[in-house]
Amino acid sequence: MTHQNLLVELFVEELPPKALKKLGEVFATQLCAQLRQLGLASGDSVSTPFASPRRLAAHITQVAAKAADTAVQQKLMPVSVGLDADGLATPALLKKLQALGADVSDPVFAVAALRKAPDGPSTGLRTGKAEALFYDSLVTGATLDVGLQQALLAALAQLPIPKMMSYQLETDCELPGWSSVHFVRPAHGLLALHGSAVVPVKVLGLTSGKQTQGHRFEAHKSPVQVDHADAYAATLLRDGAVIASFPDRRFAIVQQLAQAAERLGPGFEVLMDEALLDEVTALVERPNVLTCQFEEQFLAVPQECLILTMKANQKYFPLLDTQGKLTNQFLVVSNISPSDASAVIGGNERVVRPRLSDAKFFYDQDRKKTLESRVAGLDKVVYHNKLGTQGLRMERVRAIANAIAQQLGGDVLAQAADTAARLAKTDLMSDMVGEFPELQGIMGGYYARHDGLSEDIAFAIEDHYRPRFAGDGLPRTEVGIVVALADKLETLVGMFHIGNFPTGDKDPFALRRHALGVLRILTEMDLPLSVDSLINFALNVFGSTEPQKAWAERVAKSIAGTGGVAYTSNLMKPETKERLLDFIYDRLAGSLREQGYSALEVDAVLALRPQRLGEVPRRLTAVRAFTALAEAPALAAANKRIGNILKKADTTAAVDAHVSELLLQEDAEKALYAAMRDIAPRAQAQLDAGDYAAALQTLAALRAPVDAFFDGVMVNAEALDLRLNRLGLLKTLHLAMNQVADLSRLAA
Template sequence: MQRHELFLEVGAEEVPASYIGPAVEQLANDIKQSLQDARIAFGEVNTFGTPRRFGVVLSDVAEIGEDETQEIEGPPVRIAFDDEGNPKVPAQKFAERFGLSVDQLERIDTPKGEKLCARVLNKGVQTTTHLETQLPSILAGLSFPKTMRWGTEKTRFTRPVHWLCALFGETPLSFSFAGATSGNKSRGHRFLAPEEFEVKGYAQFQEEIRKRHVIIDPQERTRMILEGGRDVCSAKGVSLVEDPELIDLNAYLSEYPKPLLAHFEEKYLVLPDELLKMSMKKHLKCFAVADDTGALKPHFVPVAGLNSTNEEVVINGFQRVLRARLADAQHFFEKDQKQRLEDRVETLDRMTFQSKLGSYGDKARRLELLASTVAEEVGLADVAEHAKRAATLCKADLVTDMVIEFTDLQGVMGRYYALADGEPEAVAWAIEEHYLPQQQDDPVPPSKTGQVVALCDRLDTLVGGFAVGLRPSGSTDPYGLRRQTIGILRILKEHELPGRLGAMVEHAVDALGEIVTEKDVVVRDVIEYMQGRLKQMLLSDGWERDLVDAVCVPALIRRWSMPQLLTLLSSLQEAVQSGVLAGLAYSFKRVNNILTAAAKKKIVSDYEGLGAAFFSDAPAAVEASVLQEEIEKTLLETTKQVQDGLHDQLAKSDFAGALKKLLTLQQPIDAMFDHVMVMAEDEALRDARLALMKMIAQLAFVDFKSINTESVES
């Protein structure tokens, strides 16, 4: 069977840069899936994308799909035939359905008995026919953040489609989509080579499109931007400030990128570096330029979309636009500093944070309340006053002209304005740092004051969200509560802060005041939500799942700090490596199993499981005089010995020593289960033995039932 190349190019008006990569990937995946569903073999897949075109090329595509014999189960034989073996209606109808006679049906054995079976041959479809039928629906199924209609066209697409070039081998495919009809014609650069040209295959297309000033490979365009930007800067003795996001964006903004070196007046260098970079990035998508020390220079690198014969005209155009933008930025910067940040705080009362949680002014007041208690909880009481001041001011820059214009500079401008107002540096930096981390790869706040304010901000948003019913679902999280939770956990973990999550959540609930109607429910729900995020974080750090499950119990993460939980994990890992943990866990599982069964029968009350039982407010009381066997009496004495001082060891985070103490219970527990009937017929004896089990369970400071015990169970 012969194989051919499939070439597809969709030409359109300029598509937004952020749409192109995902659309190309989806188009390739959907075409591959369509061919696989039709059993059409194909080879290597290549893609390309520019602002005006995106396409897919598949090599070695079969001319026809493979035949398939399908085995279809029919009715049971006992129903299909009468007692004499004559076919009944079910057999006849089943055969007619596939154009077969009853004699052509087969019989197969199934778990449900003998059934009739029809073997049907599905012939492979012609590839050309399949593509011409399926490509329009594949293109219509592409996902874009925004779509549009144009003219009288009813099909929605991201931008008007101007041409479709589709070939199978050297044969043009014939189909229509969004008002365009496919053929074998493509187009070059919009201004430098707009004429149509014939496409005969991918190799020829690559040569011809390059001649027509279009670079179809986004990676090559990225190299052109980087190398060209570095070259024009090097010639001037300066360096390109390389912004990965800006590089990726420019790679999809033009079909033939040409970096240029432009300049602006030195007077604008008095503006904050972040502001200069943001003005260049937001308005012109261009790069800043710095010297060897990292200080910005009065130059910038815009990326033109073509090779111009008069670069000075192009450069002057970029300079004219940036000059106007920098003049606006300077005006905003100077105007904003005429009013102190603290004088802007009352304006936050007119800015809504969330309809049920109030204004940003309300939020600032809650953060101020939280600052001292959170600082003390995480062992940073020495920065409490600075944290309280930063909490008051941290949202004030949201109402400045500069942040209204450049929202990404929230916090950054707050720092500059705070310093201009004479605020302590610790306060100013905390205003900026409290937004960290915003993304997964962002650093956490480096300063102590910044850590406290960042925790307060995230705790208020997270707990407030749960209090007013904004719990994230699988598809919605409008206030970024997942991100807020991960930020809290990362700050505590990476700075090894000794704060208890439960205490901090309770402080946040108290700060919300009357907004919270059911405090215990909100605290419980927030802790359980944090439990899931903490598990994911620890698993991604490489900890074993069973150990993570054993430690990430709501009762534990509510009362113990992140350093304690990590130390506990390390101690459990050492116990695994020394070969003692599985046996101990199995012994405690036996205790848990009998207590769980007794709780279901309502013989035992208030048993919440291993881990949670450790924090029970009702210590188990054992009627020692009722116990009869020496084994159980020995177990009771050993349990009391372990109980003595265990909490002191745990308070010192001596988890290795605490585990060693628990190990002394393993042999007596196993002996108890091997030789004593816990569920005795005598009710008093049964209750005493169950109380002993409960007493042992209350020593389990981890959820031992989650730990892998296969090595000892087998």
């Protein structure tokens, strides 16, 4: 059987750049998977994707010209149904055979093609008690031209196309009756090579060949002929001036960017952005990096504004100096390489100037008004039609921030946090944030400094959105921590309050991100705040208190025109609060598993719903050390057994952690009680000191007396006083052992 490498390319008009990388990967993966299903590719076949602005291609190794024939065994029916008394085929059997394509012209011959087998598990063929008839046939393997046609159609159907286009086929199309084609972009060429041979397939109104197109302006040949599947990338580069591989093209861009910065002198650093690199890679076929510059006067504008407009609008790479400050030079990745690049450089410099001028204009205009003067405008901006305006939301954040600040730092911190919370959303009213929403908070910090506010307030306004994404920094000041927590808690409690829960992959209000932000701040800052107290702080501002009613009345008129409800005053239902707590701890569990903790370790620690989250990493470390002890499996199993006993006992009578020495009769229960009186206080002292690992190791010494207790003591004694005393002993033990984690969750 002939095996060759396969190359399939679809040549199209410019593909959406943000989707190109994924499209290329899925096209190659799906095509290879489909060929494997058909037996044309094996498990050893390797698929390599190619993706450029105008092509999707896949190179697949070890593809057969024809799939191997396959033996198929099919159970037909019981012998008693398929054969008559003379052993000839019944009409039911003949009909079944005919449907399978067997020759039924001679009933005797038809029966000869069958096989009887015991209808039972001993042969793997039984489905009942009687013998059954089986039809063995040989299915001819698919040829590559038929199989590739099927695989290509299936692969195209699986592409994650962001938005489909419809376009008309050319008039000389060989598919009569088709009026239009639906695909991500109009397709103009199809290349399919098995080794050096063309595989005849048709898709999207195109017929396969061995020709494609190179660079739109710089190809050395047009069209480009590819003579062998393995020569695709090299031929495109040589004759078409195209780097077909997405990773190779991206690597070339990174190299050229670094070289361009190096040529400018020591200290220049390219602001590399992974998403921008991917997008630019999807915009060019053969990159050429050029150095441009803009007027230094624009550097008076906050660099975040200039960087954002260069990256988001122009796809340029800003250059930083040794201090991390933006310079007036930037790098452009061009798709052409003229001998004189001055026209390309000049054109890019002219294009960026109006963008930077707009940013400077917005910045100058915004500074003519103070943040304080913008506060009243928040009452005119709807936050949510069931939660009121941004003004009302700001008041809720202030109230939550005050409660948190009082716990962390008293009146001084509360006053600073109140000022920051009152001004935190005012930059939403600025022209700059209206043009660049990504700068919210950042611009507020700049405007706060311009207004003469302290650095604490400016940093808090800038940082209250942090962390914005995974790996982002946390707020830099105590005031920022307070306002960031208050802002995220207001969002979480407010959205759960009105029933806006995340579902599946839908999370329009980024509640998962808000929850992770709260968790990171509490854990990494090791704040002395409990989860329940924080939720209660937020719940209080959504209650039917007088201040809340006053805020609702103040904004009712401004929101009435939206057709929404100005304010929801009912307290959160208990089950909704529990759902929010479950949501928060689920996010914490997922985050901890991503950090490398096992599911058992995480489950054991979080089963107790620890309130101070800064302790969670220390608890997990202690549990990991405990599981390495020889005593751990037995203690975990005993703890699970104790939990079950207590749970069953609590259904008939409440069990408290009380033990009377006078009622201890058996030697084993006396020994366990004595061991607990010795060990438990030492473990408790270690717990109080925060040494969780030492506490669990100390408690591990209880293994022997616990084992002896269960071997020699009947817990459910007939005498009620003895039974309750023994249950009280177990309750005391259970409480002592499960202060760090629920050890029963570690049992196999």
